[in-house]
Ligand code: BGC
């Protein structure tokens with residue numbers, strides 16, 4: 125009698141043990157599945173909240189404090205999606221001088237779009253101070269790129285004129301495999317591309333492509349040419365430009381007085397191929413400028429750059445101090 129009871133007990137414990145092991149296995153696999161889900165919370169390629177066409181209000185400049193109230197979750201111009209991990213970290217570089225009204229309209233316009241695009245982004249305004257009367261956009265981009273990377277890693281950079289307002293949020297400000305010209309159709313040019321080689325206005329480059337290209341030339345001050353020089357760099361490095369469809373890559377340009385033209389732009393362009401390697405990010409330390417301050421405002425990080433007056437020799441690109 126005793127023997128069969130003992131046997132039955134052993135059978136019971138065995139069944140219980142098998143059951144417990146199965147339960148444990150089940151729990152383990154389901155927890156692993158949850159873990160997988162946590163790891164793959166990447167934001168969707170097609171963000172669901174995009175509106176398509178965006179209303180562009182050029183009537184009056186908004187008050188900065190009012191814009192700030194609408195973006196309490198932005199710090200120093202930076203934001204990231206709450207519910208998913210953005211596909212890229214994108215820095216928006218905006219070279220700037222003396223256009224307060226445009227800047228406020230721009231900030232009011234760009235933040236909601238970048239949020240809807242579910243980007244992990246930062247807006248950086250690089251302002252030129254100092255004695256140099258001409259605006260040195262390429263130099264400001266190089267300084268901005270270098271300064272921004274000292275504080276945060278970004279894999280994409282958008283190079284953005286302050287006076288351009290995007291008209292369709294499906295034009296995504298996120299890196300693709302090739303350099304991208306985003307401002308394909310601007311109202312000023314009747315929404316057509318003025319020439320095939322244009323690579324100005326709003327462009328997008330990965331950090332590594334920008335480094336490969338040695339950034340912009342530091343020599344172009346005044347209106348025009350720095351973007352054509354960048355096109356030559358891309359051509360030289362055999363980097364193909366991609367463009368979004370002109371139905372979404374639409375922009376309105378805020379009107380302003382013509383900035384002073386760069387008288388050297390044509391002669392500099394003629395010799396630009398001799399300088400790719402040593403005129404750009406790699407020779408910033410030889411240029412007479414100073415980063416006067418870096419300050420986090422609510423809607424943007426401000427980088428103040430003091431540029432000394434300079435003379436650029438158009439024929440060979442040599443730079444001398446204006447007072448020399
Ligand atoms: C200038 C460029 C400018 C383009 C479109 C060209 O003549 O050299 O810098 O972006 O015109 O305005």
Ligand code: MN
Nearest residue numbers: 285287377380
């Ligand atoms: Mn302009």
